[in-house]
Amino acid sequence: VSGRLARLLQAQRLLVFVGEGGVGKTSCAAAVGLAGARLGRRVAVLTIDPAPRLGQALEIGALTSEPRTVADSHTAPGSVSAMRLDTRATFDRVVRRYVPDDRIASLILESPIYQTLASGVGGSEAFMALQRIDELVLEGSYDLLVLDTPPAVHARELLSAPSRLAALVETEAMEMLANPAAALARLGSAFTKTLALGLLPFLERMTGAHLRQQLSSFAEHFSRVVGGARQRADAVARLLAQPETAFLHVVRASTAGVAPALALERSLLESKIEVAAVVANRMTPSRGPDRQAPLSTRLAGAPPSVGTAANAMERDLDRMRQVERTALARLRSGLAELPRTTVPAVIEVTALEEDIGTLSDLARLATAMTDHREG
Amino acid sequence: VRERAARILYLTGKGGAGKTFVSGLAAEAAVRRGLRPILVRFEGEEDPPAGSQIQPIAGVRYVRLTQEKALAHVLTKLLRLRRLSARLMDSRTFTAIAAAAPGLRDVIYLVAIRDLADRAEIEAHGPIIVDGFACGHSQLLLGAPSRVERLVRIGRLAREVAGAAALVRDPDRFRVSVVSGPEELAIVETEEMLAELRTLDITLGPVLLNGVLPRRAQAADEAWLARHGGSEDSRWYMGRRRRQILVAERLKDSSSEVLDIPFQFPGDAAPVSDPAGALLDGLLRAQA
Numbered sequence: 001v002s003g004r005l006a007r008l009l010q011a012q013r014l015l016v017f018v019g020e021g022g023v024g025k026t027s028c029a030a031a032v033g034l035a036g037a038r039l040g041r042r043v044a045v046l047t048i049d050p051a052p053r054l055g056q057a058l059e060i061g062a063l064t065s066e067p068r069t070v071a072d073s074h075t076a077p078g079s080v081s082a083m084r085l086d087t088r089a090t091f092d093r094v095v096r097r098y099v100p101d102d103r104i105a106s107l108i109l110e111s112p113i114y115q116t117l118a119s120g121v122g123g124s125e126a127f128m129a130l131q132r133i134d135e136l137v138l139e140g141s142y143d144l145l146v147l148d149t150p151p152a153v154h155a156r157e158l159l160s161a162p163s164r165l166a167a168l169v170e171t172e173a174m175e176m177l178a179n180p181a182a183a184l185a186r187l188g189s190a191f192t193k194t195l196a197l198g199l200l201p202f203l204e205r206m207t208g209a210h211l212r213q214q215l216s217s218f219a220e221h222f223s224r225v226v227g228g229a230r231q232r233a234d235a236v237a238r239l240l241a242q243p244e245t246a247f248l249h250v251v252r253a254s255t256a257g258v259a260p261a262l263a264l265e266r267s268l269l270e271s272k273i274e275v276a277a278v279v280a281n282r283m284t285p286s287r288g289p290d291r292q293a294p295l296s297t298r299l300a301g302a303p304p305s306v307g308t309a310a311n312a313m314e315r316d317l318d319r320m321r322q323v324e325r326t327a328l329a330r331l332r333s334g335l336a337e338l339p340r341t342t343v344p345a346v347i348e349v350t351a352l353e354e355d356i357g358t359l360s361d362l363a364r365l366a367t368a369m370t371d372h373r374e375g
Numbered sequence: 376v377r378e379r380a381a382r383i384l385y386l387t388g389k390g391g392a393g394k395t396f397v398s399g400l401a402a403e404a405a406v407r408r409g410l411r412p413i414l415v416r417f418e419g420e421e422d423p424p425a426g427s428q429i430q431p432i433a434g435v436r437y438v439r440l441t442q443e444k445a446l447a448h449v450l451t452k453l454l455r456l457r458r459l460s461a462r463l464m465d466s467r468t469f470t471a472i473a474a475a476a477p478g479l480r481d482v483i484y485l486v487a488i489r490d491l492a493d494r495a496e497i498e499a500h501g502p503i504i505v506d507g508f509a510c511g512h513s514q515l516l517l518g519a520p521s522r523v524e525r526l527v528r529i530g531r532l533a534r535e536v537a538g539a540a541a542l543v544r545d546p547d548r549f550r551v552s553v554v555s556g557p558e559e560l561a562i563v564e565t566e567e568m569l570a571e572l573r574t575l576d577i578t579l580g581p582v583l584l585n586g587v588l589p590r591r592a593q594a595a596d597e598a599w600l601a602r603h604g605g606s607e608d609s610r611w612y613m614g615r616r617r618r619q620i621l622v623a624e625r626l627k628d629s630s631s632e633v634l635d636i637p638f639q640f641p642g643d644a645a646p647v648s649d650p651a652g653a654l655l656d657g658l659l660r661a662q663a
Contacts (some may be wrong), residue, residue, distance in 0.1 A: 021509055022556065188424015254389065254639075288607035298605040306599045313612040316591065319640050340535030353611070355559035355618055 003369045004277050004345045008325060009036040012246045014145045014239060016131070018268070019250035020260050024281040026054055027356050028349075029148035030082065031365035034070075036144050037078030038366070043292050044142040046132060048149070052371050058082050059359045065089045065132075074359050081142070090128040098228035099221070106219050130236040131229060137239065147278040246276035249344070251331065253280045253324040262334040274340050279369070284320045380548055381413075381492040381501030382658050384580070387513035388554035389564050393585040397554045397636065398506035399432060400651035404512055405502060406434040408655070415440055415488065415505045436500060438491065442480060445487040452490070453531050480517035485539035492542070502658060510553075510568045517543060518549065519576050544576045550658050552580040555588045555626070557619035562626050569630060580657055581632035583650065584623055588616040589637050 008015065015032060017025045026047050033045040044067060055063040058070050060082060065082035069139055069205060074080075099105040108114050129147065136145055239245060247268065251261045261278075268275060290298060295314070299307050328346065336343050349368050356362055384401060386394045398414060405412035406631045431437065437448065495501050507513050520540030524533075543549050551572060555565035565582065572579055592600065592613065600609050627633045634650040 022392060022561065027560075256396070257391075285611060290605070290607045295606065299603075302599055302603065302605070303596070305593065306596045309596045310600060310606040310609040312591040314606060314608040316588075316640055317608045317612060320641070323641060354615060355622075357559070 003370055005032070005035070005347060006039070008246050008248075008276055009039055009041065009144070009370075011244070012144065013244040014246075015241070016146065016147045016149060016245065016247045018247055018264065018275070019251055020252075020264070021259065023250045023252050023257070025250045026148050027057075027362070027365060028148050028248075028279060028281060028369065030054055031362050031369055032248075033080045033082070033144075033146045034074060034363055035366040035370050036146070037070075037075035037080045039078065041078045041144045042142050043075075043078060043080045043144045043146060045080060045146045046085055046129070046134055046136070047082065048085045048087075048129070055084075057358060057362050059358050065298065070359070076362055085129055085132055087128045090132050094128070094131055094229050095225050098225045104221055108225065114222070124143055124194070127229075133239070134236045137236075240270070248277055248279055249275040250279045250281050253283055253327045253331070253348075255323060255327055258327050258330045258334065261331060262338075265335060265338055269338060269340060274342065275344050278331070278335070278344050278346045280324075280331075280346055280348045282371060283324055283348050284317055285350045286319075286321070313319050381495040381503055381540075382547070383488065383492055383503045383505060383519070383656050384654070385505045385507050385549065385551045386554055386583075387507040387510060387551065387568070388583075389556070389561055389568075390509045392507075392554045392556050392561060393583075393636075395556050396508050396582050397585060397651065398504050400636070401504045401655055402435045403432055404652040404655045405504070406432065407652070411436065411500045413438055413491065413500055413503045413504060415491070417441070417484070417506070417508060426662040429452070440484060440487055442483070448487045448490065449483045449535065452486075453535070479519075479523060482523045482536055482539055482629075483515040484516060485520060485543060486535045489542045491538055492548070497593065502655065510564065513551075514568070514571050517577055518574070521576070546578040549575050549578065550580040552583055552654060553586055554583045554631065556585055556658045557623050559618075560624050562622045565626065566629055581634045581654060582626065582630050583636055583654065584626065584637045585635050585636045587619045587623060587635055588612065589640075589646075590616070609635075 009032065015029075017029045017032075019025050029047060030045055033043045036043045047063065055061055055068075058080075059068055060068040063082055063084035065083055065086035067083045070080040070082065072079060095108050095114075096105055099108065117201065126149075129149070133145060133147065136142060208337070249261070249264065249268075251257055265275065291314070295307060295311055299310060328348075332343075332346060335346075349365070352361060352364055354361060356365060386398050386401075388394050395416075398416075402412045402414045404607070409433065414432075415438045417440055488503065492501075492503055495503060508516060519545055520536055523536045524540060553565055553572070555561050555569055569579065569582070574590065592609070597613055600606060604610065623635075634653055635648070636650045637646050637648075639645070
């Protein structure tokens, strides 16, 4: 087995797929899972994609937050289990784990604030992805985890998720709401004190007492959850930074795709993450050998309108190839200008003929990914 | 006043579906109709701006709305004192509260857009085209007024929230359209998003199907190429187009109105059909 991707599949414990929405992260993650299994690894693919299609393609029915195993005819000698990241279900489990008192746990679970938080705002989706990885690592049944990150969650958010969620409940703001007197006593300057004292009645007026009550009782209970979960999340954040973790950045080679891809690379570098490879997905296939002969020879005996049509389609695909080559060249020179130790390999994956709908389609994508042009 | 009220077209869709592209088309169509459109883009951590790729269109006013800008706007309005609101914005305490209160940070965008629309009306600008967030975030944003209404019941903020809720629910003034690519996965997600949006109290405009390959061969020529071969590229092109048409047909069965925006090859003249114009005319006709 050769190739950059195959090497990663053998050596890493965690592969994190990042990229803009719509580039094909989920399919790539599943295909890489199959490729890893063929190399003998026990793989868990964790996706956030709520669409039922991936489960159908893997032929294991709808994905749930519990792992389901793919038929071994496509995965031997290894195995692939797939599961969906259910932010709400993971969040509920975390709450119950850190709040043994059933009554208080129920208070949290029923709070409208919790329900909004658990539906994926304030970094909770990224936070829960980390919690789920942690659960799977502790469980120890897999030796390669493949994470498909949520479209809206950039990897940088993934890394900062624990501290951001903690910040939500640990700031002076929350403290002040939960226990105004104590919080005020610790505030520094007279100005801040005056401002804060003015703030409370203002908030009351602005929001009505209802919001304040809700926030304050929620903050009081919820801080336990975050306190406990934070320690584990820190451990996972360390795992993300270790050499056995690799980030793969999936892109579309299109004019509009270059700038967001470079922006994502820059934001990753700010978090000291260098992606192991860039995957240029769904490339137009290269010109076939038939193009060496002129169209008139290849279409001998055809009505002239066939020649006109075929000529238009060949010209269109050539234009697409040109757009893709230009975009990849701009991406490569952009990557080379970024402050990093090594320029990542760009793995070009040719678009499949069919949309992905079955396990054999995914297997073909797996082959296309490990058997690629590289530059 | 009703006749002149600035209407709002909110575009959403899966990432990469072409929201920014379609919002540009709609703004161009508005300029061609002699209007003075405002194009609103959100900018946040989740949505890095495509940056250099966006070419400004003459006659379009661009408004970049960040969470900070929207929050500052709402605060100034609530407090009626710019200086105090600036101080509050500097306070980590306050911004943390705004971020923690569920739905509040989404509602402030809608309050800012509503005020933008009211001002636009006075200045004879409009329509307002919002290059919105991707599916999931847009669902949160558009559902925010109802969620926040439950939490914030009295006070000035409650009035602002009620105003945002009324705007979003106004079938004459506020339309939401989903932009979708012509691929299997994109269509599945578009159908799911449409189902979710139908549960909210908003008016849905047509779905915009972006990027179907133009037809290059008549049926007889396609049949000849399929039978005799001779052009691998043509076979590939026709195969992809056929799959796009298939999933598009499914979408057309399940959605009341679908507008096609054909794939635009670089260097080709703009197609004769004007889907963005049709989209805009639907919005402008809404009060009739």
